[in-house]
Amino acid sequence: MRTTGLYKRFGQQIAVGGVDLVVPRGSFAGLVGPNGAGKTTSLSMVTGLLRPDAGTIHIDGFDVWLDPVAVKARIGVLPEGLRLFERLSGRELLSYNGQLRGLPKREVEQRAEELLTVMDLKDSADKLVVDYSTGMRKKIGLSAALLHNPAVLFLDEPFEGVDPVSANTLVEVLQRYTASGSTVVFSSHVMDLVERLCDWVSVMSRGQIVAQGPLDQVRAGRSLNQAFLDLVGAGRDNDGSGEEGLSWLGSSRA
Numbered sequence: 001m002r003t004t005g006l007y008k009r010f011g012q013q014i015a016v017g018g019v020d021l022v023v024p025r026g027s028f029a030g031l032v033g034p035n036g037a038g039k040t041t042s043l044s045m046v047t048g049l050l051r052p053d054a055g056t057i058h059i060d061g062f063d064v065w066l067d068p069v070a071v072k073a074r075i076g077v078l079p080e081g082l083r084l085f086e087r088l089s090g091r092e093l094l095s096y097n098g099q100l101r102g103l104p105k106r107e108v109e110q111r112a113e114e115l116l117t118v119m120d121l122k123d124s125a126d127k128l129v130v131d132y133s134t135g136m137r138k139k140i141g142l143s144a145a146l147l148h149n150p151a152v153l154f155l156d157e158p159f160e161g162v163d164p165v166s167a168n169t170l171v172e173v174l175q176r177y178t179a180s181g182s183t184v185v186f187s188s189h190v191m192d193l194v195e196r197l198c199d200w201v202s203v204m205s206r207g208q209i210v211a212q213g214p215l216d217q218v219r220a221g222r223s224l225n226q227a228f229l230d231l232v233g234a235g236r237d238n239d240g241s242g243e244e245g246l247s248w249l250g251s252s253r254a
């Protein structure tokens with residue numbers, strides 16, 4: 001997938017300021033950047049949820065905003081905030097998604113059972129989604145996004161609030177998925193995880209791409225965390241040294 005000159009402004013705030021995001025087919029790609037860098041805004045535009053002010057987005061050769069039906073058939077999305085149909089059970093949610101995607105009912109049932117088993121959600125399959133924990137919501141959301149076997153999967157903070165065991169399950173499913181040639185693009189603040197999983201990294205800061213390429217190229221001999229700090233740490237308003245402000249915080253008294 002590729003974006004060219006992607007741009008979005010909210011009032012005076014330029015959230016995404018002309019971004020050329022590139023993710024080669026078959027990559028396990030990480031989109032990283034500080035809070036407010038423009039990751040969610042970019043992913044929302046790329047997945048057809050938010051209309052860009054300018055720029056183009058192509059996925060599998062199709063223009064996201066000119067050919068939305070073709071694109072939506074080829075992508076799966078786990079959006080930020082994960083608004084799911086709460087009054088359905090996990091199994092019903094998958095069945096509903098499968099039918100929306102136009103899959104045959106038998107096929108949906110079979111895929112749903114396999115996903116529920118792999119995600120360790122079988123015992124909760126008939127519980128309402130509203131009663132799911134954060135990690136369970138991520139897992140059922142990912143299952144719903146995978147059900148139609150999309151070519152490209154977009155995940156906004158998929159591991160946020162997920163315990164290590166569930167995270168491991170998500171990782172195994174995603175690794176299997178990319179090993180077969182499909183593409184994953186996910187945003188995360190967890191550098192260790194991005195470093196462990198991704199072969200491609202895009203670093204955003206203040207609405208711009210500041211580094212992009214194969215993991216080793218972006219790391220350039222450093223840990224990804226250090227590379228991240230070097231790339232986006234310099235020039236930020238607060239250098240975190242604590243030398244200014246917050247002098248009142250802590251137990252030592254003058």
Ligand SMILES: Nc1ncnc2c1ncn2[C@@H]1O[C@H](COP(=O)(O)OP(=O)(O)OP(=O)(O)O)[C@@H](O)[C@H]1O
Binds near residue numbers: 014035036037038
């Ligand atoms: N609907 C909106 N209205 C106004 N400003 C917005 C809106 N959505 C995002 N922004 C602004 O755009 C900028 C980019 O936000 P975005 O959510 O894309 O960042 P992010 O990289 O996903 O951050 P985080 O890591 O904290 O989730 C921020 O300054 C944010 O305040």
